Amino acid sequence: MNSPMDRYIAQSLKPWESRTWSGARxxxxxxxxxxxxILKLTFENGRVALQTGRTSQPGRAAPxxxxxxxxxxxxxxxQLVIYLCTADHPELLLADDxxxxxxxxxxxxxxxxxxxxxxxxxxxxxHRSAAQGxxxxxxxxxxxxxxxxxxxxxxxxxxxxxxxxxxxMAGLKWPxxxxxxxxxxxxxxxxxLQQLQFEELAENYPAELLCGPRLDIAGQVxxxxxxxxxxxxxxxxxxxxxxxxxxxxxxxxxxxxxxDHLSTHQWYSYFMEPFRHYIPCTLDDLAxxxxxxxxxxxxxxxxxxxxxxxxxEELTYEKSQLYVGALLRQFAALNRDS
Numbered sequence: 001m002n003s004p005m006d007r008y009i010a011q012s013l014k015p016w017e018s019r020t021w022s023g024a025r026x027x028x029x030x031x032x033x034x035x036x037x038i039l040k041l042t043f044e045n046g047r048v049a050l051q052t053g054r055t056s057q058p059g060r061a062a063p064x065x066x067x068x069x070x071x072x073x074x075x076x077x078x079q080l081v082i083y084l085c086t087a088d089h090p091e092l093l094l095a096d097d098x099x100x101x102x103x104x105x106x107x108x109x110x111x112x113x114x115x116x117x118x119x120x121x122x123x124x125x126x127h128r129s130a131a132q133g134x135x136x137x138x139x140x141x142x143x144x145x146x147x148x149x150x151x152x153x154x155x156x157x158x159x160x161x162x163x164x165x166x167x168x169m170a171g172l173k174w175p176x177x178x179x180x181x182x183x184x185x186x187x188x189x190x191x192x193l194q195q196l197q198f199e200e201l202a203e204n205y206p207a208e209l210l211c212g213p214r215l216d217i218a219g220q221v222x223x224x225x226x227x228x229x230x231x232x233x234x235x236x237x238x239x240x241x242x243x244x245x246x247x248x249x250x251x252x253x254x255x256x257x258x259x260d261h262l263s264t265h266q267w268y269s270y271f272m273e274p275f276r277h278y279i280p281c282t283l284d285d286l287a288x289x290x291x292x293x294x295x296x297x298x299x300x301x302x303x304x305x306x307x308x309x310x311x312x313e314e315l316t317y318e319k320s321q322l323y324v325g326a327l328l329r330q331f332a333a334l335n336r337d338s
Contacts, residue, residue, distance in 0.1 A: 008270030009327050015110040016334060021098045038100075039082045041068060043328075048072045060084050060117040067120035071321050078332045083111070099331075104264040114327065115267050115320045118234040122317040135238055142218035143243040143308070148301050155225035155247055155290050158183045158215045164229060167249075168210050170283055177290045180227065181212030220244075224300070225290060236266070241311035245293060245304040246278040247286070267323055271314050277307040 027040075039061055040051040050065040064082065083102040103116035123135040157167055157180040164182070171180035217238065220226055226239040228248045239246045274280045281289050293300035 004270050005323055005326060009323075009330055012112050012327070013330055013334065016099050037084045039064065039084065040079065041065070041082065042079045043068075043072055044077050046072050063117040063120045067115070067321075068324070071325060078328065080328075080331070082114070084117075104266050106264055112327070112331070113265060113267050113269075114324055116234070119237070119267075119317075119320060123234075123237065124317060135234075136241070138217050139221070139238045139241050142221040143241075145218060146222045146243075148224070148243060148304070150222075151224040151244065152179075152222055153224055153294055154179050155227050155286075156180070156215065156220050156223040157227035157229075158212070158220065159229070160184060160214070165210070166283060167227070167229070170286060172209055174287045174290075177287055177294075178227070179212075179223070182210055183214040184211045217242075224304075225293060237268070237311060237315060240272070240278065240307045240315070243304055243308050245300050246307055247281050247289065248278050249282060249286075250280050251282055267320060268315050271310055272307075276303065277310050279303065 041064075042049045042051075048065060048069045050061065052061050061084070080101050081098070083100050100111050101114050102111045103113065105111040105113055125134055154176070155178045157164075157171070157178070159167075160183045162182055162184075164180075167180045168182055171178040220239075221242045221244055224244055226242065226244045226246055228236055228239055228246060236246070236248065272278060279289055279293070
């Protein structure tokens with residue numbers, strides 16, 4: 001139990017070492033009338049049986065089932081319930097008498113994390129968009145096309161989601177440091193901002209400054225610094241893999257819901273070390289940290305290279321299977337009534 005992976009798994013399971021739960025409680029949550037986002041998987045005799053209830057997200061369920069079926073023979077008999085969204089659902093958080101697996105969780109959550117449906121598709125073969133081939137190949141080709149010395153010396157962010165309007169404001173405030181825009185046509189941008197009651201943005205800033213063209217992976221990798229928001233799981237992976245430096249926001253305000261998105265942990269978080277593989281930041285210190293990177297080019301480049309090496313050597317499909325195997329073996333060893 002000395003490896004970083006084992007220590008992280010032990011930390012994830014620690015809240016359940018002193019708790020008991022029942023299979024009946026898991027079944028109760030799974031059969032709840034409002035259940036649209038929970039899967040139940042039963043491991044038995046080297047096979048995995050999947051029950052999806054009324055889930056409205058079959059695209060998420062199928063890759064998880066396939067992934068676990070490939071390694072089912074390694075696992076003991078057990079039952080687990082997977083919540084398909086982020087681990088902040090208030091009703092589920094109240095159900096702390098039963099362990100739920102999920103894809104991303106906040107640090108104080110008792111959820112247990114496992115690889116999400118994008119990662120279980122195996123990025124060495126597949127892309128988030130099936131028509132684009134391998135995500136790994138896409139990122140690596142872009143990295144070769146734009147070596148560090150040729151990159152634009154600014155941070156970039158693109159999203160079609162208007163809830164990240166505050167990040168676009170940072171781009172307007174520090175244009176020499178940040179290129180952050182909503183990937184949308186100006187006309188649609190104004191309509192969306194008004195619909196979400198962001199009148200002050202729509203009235204005080206020209207839509208052309210808040211919105212910009214969509215940038216594909218190569219279009220973003222041509223920048224030295226890549227911004228990432230707390231809820232972006234697979235983009236964390238490819239931005240880390242690229243030869244650009246990942247700036248990961250630990251908190252950002254969601255204007256559409258008037259709440260904060262906090263930093264989340266995924267299965268690979270135990271590998272990533274801040275200031276060694278990436279730079280953690282908030283909107284309050286973003287300008288200061290990008291300025292530091294611009295003034296310390298060699299150090300910034302080393303962090304980017306170490307992050308890329310980590311993604312290529314450790315965040316692999318095979319390593320994810322090792323993680324899941326160790327996680328489920330230790331989960332089963334808790335010897336509860338499942």
